[in-house]
Amino acid sequence: LSESQExxxxxxxxxxxxxxxxxxxKWDLNCQQIGVVTDTGILEFxxxxxxxxxxPSESLVLGGGAPVYDRxxxxxxxxxxIRAYSIEDIPEPRNTRSVAEALVKLPSIASKKWIYxxxxxxxxxxxxxxxxxxxxxxIRIKGTDKSLCVTTDCNSAYxxxxxxxxxxxxxxxxxxxxVCSGGQPLAITNCLNFGNPYNEEVYWQFVxxxxxxxxxxxxxxxxxxxxxxxxxxxxxxPESVEPVYPTPTIGMLGLIEDRxxxxxxxxxxxxxxxYLIGEPRDDISQSxxxxxxxxxxxxxxxxxxxxxxxxxxxxITKLIRSRGIxxxxxxxxxxxxxxxxxxxxxxxxxxxxxxDLLLRFDAFMFGESQSRVVVTCSPDKNQDFENLLDDENIxxxxxxxxxxxxxxxxxxxxGHIVEWKALYDGAISKYFEN
Numbered sequence: 001l002s003e004s005q006e007x008x009x010x011x012x013x014x015x016x017x018x019x020x021x022x023x024x025x026k027w028d029l030n031c032q033q034i035g036v037v038t039d040t041g042i043l044e045f046x047x048x049x050x051x052x053x054x055x056p057s058e059s060l061v062l063g064g065g066a067p068v069y070d071r072x073x074x075x076x077x078x079x080x081x082i083r084a085y086s087i088e089d090i091p092e093p094r095n096t097r098s099v100a101e102a103l104v105k106l107p108s109i110a111s112k113k114w115i116y117x118x119x120x121x122x123x124x125x126x127x128x129x130x131x132x133x134x135x136x137x138x139i140r141i142k143g144t145d146k147s148l149c150v151t152t153d154c155n156s157a158y159x160x161x162x163x164x165x166x167x168x169x170x171x172x173x174x175x176x177x178x179v180c181s182g183g184q185p186l187a188i189t190n191c192l193n194f195g196n197p198y199n200e201e202v203y204w205q206f207v208x209x210x211x212x213x214x215x216x217x218x219x220x221x222x223x224x225x226x227x228x229x230x231x232x233x234x235x236x237x238p239e240s241v242e243p244v245y246p247t248p249t250i251g252m253l254g255l256i257e258d259r260x261x262x263x264x265x266x267x268x269x270x271x272x273x274x275y276l277i278g279e280p281r282d283d284i285s286q287s288x289x290x291x292x293x294x295x296x297x298x299x300x301x302x303x304x305x306x307x308x309x310x311x312x313x314x315x316i317t318k319l320i321r322s323r324g325i326x327x328x329x330x331x332x333x334x335x336x337x338x339x340x341x342x343x344x345x346x347x348x349x350x351x352x353x354x355x356d357l358l359l360r361f362d363a364f365m366f367g368e369s370q371s372r373v374v375v376t377c378s379p380d381k382n383q384d385f386e387n388l389l390d391d392e393n394i395x396x397x398x399x400x401x402x403x404x405x406x407x408x409x410x411x412x413x414x415g416h417i418v419e420w421k422a423l424y425d426g427a428i429s430k431y432f433e434n
C-alpha cells in the first residue's frame with residue numbers, strides 16, 4: 001500500500017523473463033519477479049510461504065465490486081466575485097511598453113533557462129530541441145523517421161475560475177503544443193493537485209475538473225493511461241485554511257510520424273509574413289496581465305470553445321504537412337506580445353505588426369483567449385496559405401512581417417529584441433538573487 005515513487009508493475013510474457021531482465025540490467029535498474037497471473041479471480045499475497053491476504057480482485061476494481069462514494073459538494077462562494085467581473089471596470093494602460101516589460105519579467109512568463117541549463121540536455125543526443133525550440137519537447141526515435149513529442153500543461157488560475165473549462169483548456173493546450181510541433185496527440189497522464197476533499201467547495205472543484213478533463217480527452221481521443229491524485233494541499237493560517245489553486249496538470253504524449261513534419265516555433269527570416277490563426281477577442285480574463293498588472297484575482301476563465309480548438313488543430317496539421325508555413329507557436333500566458341517575443345528570440349529577429357482597431361489594445365496584445373496560433377510563411381506562399389484557410393473557413397488575419405530585430409506595433413517602436421531578450425533571460429536569476 002506504500003505510495004513511494006519510481007516504481008512500475010509489468011506483466012511479462014512467459015518465457016521472456018530473461019529478456020526483460022536484461023533491459024533493466026542495461027539501465028542499472030532493479031527488477032524482481034513478485035508473482036504470477038492466475039485464472040482464479042483471487043488476489044493472493046504470501047509471506048514466508050504463508051497466505052497473508054486473499055480477496056476477490058473484482059472487489060478492488062471500479063466497475064466491479066469496489067465501493068463508490070457519493071460525496072457532497074457545492075459551488076465555492078468566490079464564484080459570486082467572478083460573476084461580478086466586467087472588463088469595462090478595467091482601465092486601459094497609458095504606457096503599454098512598461099506593462100509589457102513587467103509581464104516579461106514575471107516568473108510565470110520569463111525564461112526558465114537559468115534552471116534547466118544546469119542539467120544536461122544532450123544525454124544520448126536524441127533531443128530535437130537542443131538547436132531549435134518547439135512548443136513540445138521532441139525526441140527522435142533512432143533507426144526510424146519517427147519522433148515522440150511530450151509536454152506538460154496547466155494554468156491553475158483558469159481552473160480556479162472555472163474548473164470544468166480550465167481542465168479542458170489544460171488538455172487542449174497540451175494537444176495544441178504537440179500539434180504545433182508537427183505531432184499527433186496520443187494519450188495523457190495527469191497529476192491532480194487539490195485541497196482537502198472533505199471541504200465541499202474543494203471537492204466541487206475536483207468533480208468539475210475531472211468532468212472537463214474527460215470531455216477534452218474524449219474529444220482528442222487521448223486516453224488517460226495513468227496519473228495520481230494529491231489532496232490536502234493547503235496552508236493553515238491563524239484564522240483560516242487556504243487550499244491551493246486546483247491544479248490538474250496534464251502530461252501528454254504525441255507522435256511525429258515523419259521527422260520532416262517537425263515544426264519549430266521561431267521566426268526564420270526577415271521579411272516573412274506573420275499570421276494569426278484563430279479569432280482575437282476583447283478578453284483579458286484570468287490573464288497574467290489582469291492578475292499581475294491590475295491585481296484582479298476574480299474573473300472568468302478566458303474564452304474557450306473546444307470546437308474551435310479541434311478545427312485549429314486540423315488546419316495547423318495541414319499547413320505543416322503541406323509545408324505551407326515556416327514556424328508555429330501557440331498563444332498562452334502573456335498573450336500575443338509574449339508569443340511574438342518568444343518567436344523572435346532564437347534568431348534575434350523582430351516584428352512589425354498592426355493591432356486590431358476593433359478590440360482594446362490590451363486585450364489584443366495581452367489577452368489569453370484560447371485556440372490561437374501565430375505562424376509565419378514565406379511571402380511567395382501567402383496566397384496559397386490564405387486560400388487553404390479560406391477553404392477551411394477558419395478565422396485568420398495577417399499581423400505584419402518579421403524584421404531584422406526592431407519591434408514595432410502600429411508604427412510605434414518597442415525597441416530591439418536584444419533588449420527584451422536580456423529582460424526575459426535574466427528575470428529568474430535576478431529573482432533568486434533578490
